[in-house]
């Protein structure tokens with residue numbers, strides 16, 4: 001229950017014209033937008049990341065900050081901060097990417113006190129170690145939840161995300177349009193395994209493409225469960241090793257030669273590689289057939305980026321239906337969206353829910 005009603009004017013950066021303008025925070029030169037809300041909100045500032053003034057902490061800032069919560073191990077979130085708050089798994093990705101060890105590990109279920117606010121983390125279902133964070137103001141009881149990148153659909157390689165009730169919800173909305181309602185994961189997995197089988201039956205080599213941290217390991221686990229042997233591109237290996245160290249079963253995979261012209265060691269196996277390396281593999285072995293796993297497959301745009309490729313909508317992000325379900329069950333008073341084009345905030349406003357898009 002809220003014990004106090006606060007009126008706060010958050011500053012939202014809309015279109016900064018230069019980094020110098022951002023530093024000055026001039027409403028004229030930098031494009032700061034002033035908005036006022038009558039609903040209770042928790043004070044924050046959004047400037048390429050969310051700064052919680054009372055907790056003295058940034059949430060997923062895109063630039064280096066003194067103290068930052070890092071929701072997961074993707075490169076756009078792992079900046080070399082002065083001090084990072086992370087889960088144990090994200091700590092390994094963070095050290096790998098930044099070389100820094102100034103961090104505090106936050107365990108699921110433990111509560112941390114920052115100033116006059118309590119902070120705790122929950123699984124986000126995005127990649128191994130990904131987390132949502134809930135900040136509770138000790139004076140007012142107001143709860144702010146920041147989902148980070150998340151999804152509600154099940155995964156073989158990361159725990160499912162719970163929906164967290166809150167007053168202020170800040171949610172990642174990469175796929176905020178209704179057409180991005182993804183088919184059930186089991187259906188996509190069945191189609192993937194059928195495609196792999198058909199490629200092998202035709203005497204060709206299946207190559208499954210997904211980004212190096214997250215999608216690649218999910219593909220490895222799916223293929224392993226289906227009884228296939230896997231060879232991975234070397235860029236995937238450091239992340240796969242961390243998954244294995246934390247107990248995720250990726251099967252007995254082999255690592256391909258770093259020479260892009262050599263496929264030795266991958267004969268008789270399904271190759272898993274990041275999309276940016278698909279072309280070199282294709283050129284080294286014309287008998288390969290490509291499949292990319294991406295939510296953008298819904299739009300039909302992904303195959304054009306692959307040589308002779310096709311695509312399946314296996315995503316590590318929330319689809320439109322996940323986003324709607326989260327808001328319905330979390331019952332926030334106000335919603336802020338990040339990523340996407342702001343369409344989901346518009347959708348919520350049409351439903352009578354106070355919602356605003358913060359930006360990328």
Ligand SMILES: [Zn+2]
Nearest residue numbers: 072074126149
């Ligand atoms: Zn991510």
